Amino acid sequence: MSKSNNVYKDAYNRCLRLLEETSNLPSEPELGATLGVSRTTVRGILARMAENGLIAWDKRDKTVLRTPKEEDFFPEEETDSLSQIIERSFMRRLLAEGAEAGMQINELELAREIGVGTTSVREFLIRFSRFGLIEKRRNSHWVLKGFTHAFALELADIREMFELRSAAAFVALPDDSPVWADLDRLEGEHHALARDIANRYPEFSELDERFHRLIHSASRNRFIVDFYDVIAMIFHYHYQWNKAGQRSRNETAVAEHLAYIAALKSRDAAKVEAACRKHLTSARQTLLDSTPEGRQNVLAKRPAATGQYIV
Amino acid sequence: MSKSNNVYKDAYNRCLRLLEETSNLPSEPELGATLGVSRTTVRGILARMAENGLIAWDKRDKTVLRTPKEEDFFPEEETDSLSQIIERSFMRRLLAEGAEAGMQINELELAREIGVGTTSVREFLIRFSRFGLIEKRRNSHWVLKGFTHAFALELADIREMFELRSAAAFVALPDDSPVWADLDRLEGEHHALARDIANRYPEFSELDERFHRLIHSASRNRFIVDFYDVIAMIFHYHYQWNKAGQRSRNETAVAEHLAYIAALKSRDAAKVEAACRKHLTSARQTLLDSTPEGRQNVLAKRPAATGQYIV
DNA sequence: CAAATGTTTTTTTACGATAAAAGACATTAA
DNA sequence: TTAATGTCTTTTATCGTAAAAAAACATTTG
Numbered sequence: 003m004s005k006s007n008n009v010y011k012d013a014y015n016r017c018l019r020l021l022e023e024t025s026n027l028p029s030e031p032e033l034g035a036t037l038g039v040s041r042t043t044v045r046g047i048l049a050r051m052a053e054n055g056l057i058a059w060d061k062r063d064k065t066v067l068r069t070p071k072e073e074d075f076f077p078e079e080e081t082d083s084l085s086q087i088i089e090r091s092f093m094r095r096l097l098a099e100g101a102e103a104g105m106q107i108n109e110l111e112l113a114r115e116i117g118v119g120t121t122s123v124r125e126f127l128i129r130f131s132r133f134g135l136i137e138k139r140r141n142s143h144w145v146l147k148g149f150t151h152a153f154a155l156e157l158a159d160i161r162e163m164f165e166l167r168s169a170a171a172f173v174a175l176p177d178d179s180p181v182w183a184d185l186d187r188l189e190g191e192h193h194a195l196a197r198d199i200a201n202r203y204p205e206f207s208e209l210d211e212r213f214h215r216l217i218h219s220a221s222r223n224r225f226i227v228d229f230y231d232v233i234a235m236i237f238h239y240h241y242q243w244n245k246a247g248q249r250s251r252n253e254t255a256v257a258e259h260l261a262y263i264a265a266l267k268s269r270d271a272a273k274v275e276a277a278c279r280k281h282l283t284s285a286r287q288t289l290l291d292s293t294p295e296g297r298q299n300v301l302a303k304r305p306a307a308t309g310q311y312i313v
Numbered sequence: 314m315s316k317s318n319n320v321y322k323d324a325y326n327r328c329l330r331l332l333e334e335t336s337n338l339p340s341e342p343e344l345g346a347t348l349g350v351s352r353t354t355v356r357g358i359l360a361r362m363a364e365n366g367l368i369a370w371d372k373r374d375k376t377v378l379r380t381p382k383e384e385d386f387f388p389e390e391e392t393d394s395l396s397q398i399i400e401r402s403f404m405r406r407l408l409a410e411g412a413e414a415g416m417q418i419n420e421l422e423l424a425r426e427i428g429v430g431t432t433s434v435r436e437f438l439i440r441f442s443r444f445g446l447i448e449k450r451r452n453s454h455w456v457l458k459g460f461t462h463a464f465a466l467e468l469a470d471i472r473e474m475f476e477l478r479s480a481a482a483f484v485a486l487p488d489d490s491p492v493w494a495d496l497d498r499l500e501g502e503h504h505a506l507a508r509d510i511a512n513r514y515p516e517f518s519e520l521d522e523r524f525h526r527l528i529h530s531a532s533r534n535r536f537i538v539d540f541y542d543v544i545a546m547i548f549h550y551h552y553q554w555n556k557a558g559q560r561s562r563n564e565t566a567v568a569e570h571l572a573y574i575a576a577l578k579s580r581d582a583a584k585v586e587a588a589c590r591k592h593l594t595s596a597r598q599t600l601l602d603s604t605p606e607g608r609q610n611v612l613a614k615r616p617a618a619t620g621q622y623i624v
Numbered sequence: 625c626a627a628a629t630g631t632t633t634t635t636t637t638a639c640g641a642t643a644a645a646a647g648a649c650a651t652t653a654a
Numbered sequence: 655t656t657a658a659t660g661t662c663t664t665t666t667a668t669c670g671t672a673a674a675a676a677a678a679c680a681t682t683t684g
Contacts, residue, residue, distance in 0.1 A: 004643040005667050009452060029658060039452075040646040045660090061659065062653080084668075110635055119669045120636085121432060125439055132443045134535045141320055141350075141636070142676065147535075156534045163474055223467045224445045224458075225543075229536070315673040316637050340628060351676040356630090372629065373683080395638075421665055430639045431666085452666070453646065 012081035013037045014047045018070040021056060027064035084118060088126045091116045093239040096135065096149060099294070103148035107136060133232050149236070151295040158286040161233055162279075164226045165217060169278045172220035173269045181220060182267075188213050189263045196256050199249070206252040207241055213259060217266075240292055251288055258284065323392035324348045325358045329381040332367060338375035395429060399437045402427045404550040407446065407460060410605070414459035418447060444543050460547070462606040469597040472544055473590075475537045476528060480573075480589045483531035484580045492531060493578075499524050500574045507567050510560070517563040518552055524570060528577075551603055562599055569595060 016037055020027065027033060027048075034044045052059040054074065057066055092112070095101055113123040127144055130136060135153065137145050147153065175181055191209055195202050211234050218230050241248065258281040265277035290296045327348055331338065338344060338359075345355045363370040365385065368377055403423070406412055424434040438455055441447060446464065448456050458464065486492055502520055506513050522545050529541050552559065569592040576588035601607045 004641085004669060005645085007644060009645065031658075041659090042645055042647080046645090108635075121638095121668060121670095124636085125436060125667095128436055128439045132539075134539065141674090143635080153535075156536060159534055160536045163478070167474070223470055224464075225467060225471045225540070228443075228445065232536075315639060315671080316675085318674060320675065342628075352629090353675055353677085357675090419665075432638060432640095432668095435666085436637095452644090454665080 006080075006084065008081050008083055009039060010043050010046050011076040013039045013043055014050065015075050015081060017047050017051070018056075018074055021051075021066055022069050025066050027057065027066070029062070084122050085126055085129075088112075088116055088118060088123060089130070092126065092130070094243070096146070097239060097243055101146060101148060103146060103150055105146040105148075107144035107146055109144070133235060149240075149293060151290065151293045154286075154289045154293050154296070157232065157236065158282070158289060160229065162282050162286075164221065164229055165214070165282060166275060166278055168218045168221040168226060169266065169274050170271060171222070172217055172266055173271060173274055175220060181216060184216055185263060185266060188216065189260070189267075192256055192260050192263065196260070199253050199256065203249045203252045206256060207237060210255065210259075211237070213263075236289070244292060254284060255281070317391075317395065319392050319394055320350060321354050321357050322387040324350045324354055325361065326386050326392060328358050328362070329367075329385055332362075332377050333380050336377050338368065338377070340373065395433050396437055396440075399423075399427055399429060399434060400441070403437065403441070405554070407457070408550060408554055412457060412459060414457060414461055416457040416459075418455035418457055420455070444546060460551075460604060462601065462604045465597075465600045465604050465607070468543065468547065469593070469600060471540065473593050473597075475532065475540055476525070476593060477586060477589055479529045479532040479537060480577065480585050481582060482533070483528055483577055484582060484585055486531060492527065495527055496574060496577060499527065500571070500578075503567055503571050503574065507571070510564050510567065514560045514563040517567060518548060521566065521570075522548070547600070551600075555603055565595060566592070 017027075017033070020033075020036070028036075030041050030044050030048070033047075034041050037044065037047075048057070048059050048064065051057045055067055056070060056074065057064050107127070109120055109123050109127065113120045116123070127136065127138075131138060131144075134156070135147055135149060137147055139145060172181065188209070192213075195205060195209060214233070215227075215230055218227050221227065258277070262274075262277040262281050265273040268274075291299075328338075328344070331347070339347075341352050341355050341359070344358075345352050348355065348358075359368070359370050359375065362368045366378055367381060367385065368375050418438070420431050420434050420438070424431045427434070438447065438449075442449060442455075445467070446458055446460060448458055450456060483492065499520070503524075506516060506520060525544070526538075526541055529538050532538065569588070573585075573588040573592050576584040579585075602610075
């Protein structure tokens with residue numbers, strides 16, 4: 003079992019969806035481009051589809067014979083790449099209770115528990131190390147630094163520096179820059195989400211990422227753009243497994259985003275800075291509250307806070 | 314040839330140096346701590362030293378019999394770790410002429426040319442990717458983004474943000490913080506270097522790194538501290554293979570550092586910012602001049618500049 | 625009995641091998 | 655004669671394995 007064919011399976015599933023919309027599939031190179039895979043994989047997909055009676059394939063002719071059924075799809079879990087599997091498994095442990103700073107990380111043990119080779123785990127850890135949550139001892143084990151209060155603070159500090167700078171760069175972009183159209187589109191999506199927040203609040207995190215990435219892209223600096231990966235990763239996993247108060251948090255954030263977008267469109271640097279600061283401050287608080295130390299504080303303070311603090 | 318024993322060889326060489334200073338080696342755990350290796354390796358070293366008549370080893374007694382000779386040492390090239398070998402080889406190509414942005418990087422070819430396994434090359438590239446000079450296409454090759462003008466600008470921008478912030482944090486540190494003693498020591502080393510700059514200017518780059526790392530450490534932010542790795546890497550390789558004008562550059566930098574140190578010691582925030590800005594601006598220019606585009610400009614401008622510009 | 629040495633086990637590091645996937649080249653059809 | 659298909663080659667992703675190095679455990683010594 004050298005390498006799984008998840009690329010093929012995932013592309014096959016996505017190709018099944020295309021089948022529902024047309025009566026003839028396009029050329030192999032075109033299909034490869036839309037699915038993001040090579041012709042080799044495309045031909046593999048077409049071969050299977052022909053075999054299973056989904057299409058009639060003869061050279062350029064790829065006629066759709068029937069719409070795909072549930073059982074035509076590969077099971078979801080077989081379409082994940084190995085690195086996704088490892089990442090998910092690792093993050094589950096990291097954000098679970100009991101993952102304390104200073105703990106050792108054992109490559110071999112991780113590999114065995116996830117059921118993969120050591121090489122893949124090693125490569126994952128190396129890639130993951132740039133997020134600042136783990137650290138390597140030369141010729142020895144990895145050390146968990148943990149999703150701590152300190153980590154959240156350091157992350158939030160850099161985020162603020164970078165986003166304030168990016169937002170300032172954003173308003174300086176010329177009128178004909180495509181970012182303004184992107185911003186308009188995002189504004190519309192925010193409004194749509196706000197109107198139906200009660201049902202659609204889980205969709206916010208994806209919108210949040212696209213919004214902040216758009217702003218960061220204005221910095222035209224690869225280090226700033228890349229840094230958003232750290233934030234996105236933390237948010238992605240954290241909120242996936244910690245839904246407490248998610249709706250109200252997202253509702254607040256949508257409102258802050260709309261104010262922020264309005265400030266950007268006004269092109270008033272002072273307004274932008276104020277709106278950006280305000281949003282990032284509440285984002286920082288949310289992040290801090292979600293660390294193990296933060297959760298304790300929230301629990302401890304809640305009774306005392308009733309009627310005493312606005313914040 | 315599964316794994317080279319460079320850790321052992323390097324530690325052995327370093328242990329030979331210790332032999333010159335004492336008549337009795339310390340306990341195995343202590344030796345391990347000083348050499349930064351495990352007891353297993355220490356025992357390997359002691360066994361060889363005993364075998365070669367360097368020491369008489371009987372349990373706790375490790376009497377030095379003779380001082381090491383030239384031929385007792387392992388050759389230097391055998392003490393490098395595989396990742397160092399790959400890094401050096403890769404950087405040589407990257408900074409050589411002809412390494413243009415957009416080029417593909419072939420893992421297999423690299424591995425064959427360097428004479429190592431593909432896994433090691435892969436892991437190196439993953440680690441190296443955080444420097445922003447290469448980028449991975451999923452399921453496909455790496456793309457060289459190149460040491461370009463744009464890269465130098467983006468790097469310098471972040472460096473300035475981070476170092477200004479760190480320097481500001483530095484002056485806010487209490488009097489009893491150990492950084493002040495470190496700063497005094499570094500100041501002394503700068504003066505010593507300045508007095509004999511004609512001979513010792515090549516020593517500057519090491520001092521430069523220690524100085525800037527000290528300042529960055531005041532930020533108490535892992536992302537800022539880690540970012541200095543990017544700068545250190547670029548400087549390390551760049552200046553190793555591009556000695557033109559090195560002496561005058563270093564002379565200027567020493568003077569700027571001394572002014573910067575004086576400003577830090579004055580604890581005057583405005584002075585610190587000015588000194589820091591000044592130094593970083595000239596560092597930025599040096600970096601820009603060293604990119605392929607920058608070198609062309611320097612060559613092109615040089616004749617015109619005679620008597621016309623001070624800069 | 626604490627710290628060292630002796631011994632054994634585990635983990636990390638690195639390679640070669642193999643299947644999946646990409647890419648290159650040759651051939652054919654509109 | 656361009657763009658597709660058919661075929662073949664190269665490269666990437668991943669595993670099993672083995673040596674180096676670390677770490678754990680057992681035993682001895684001051």
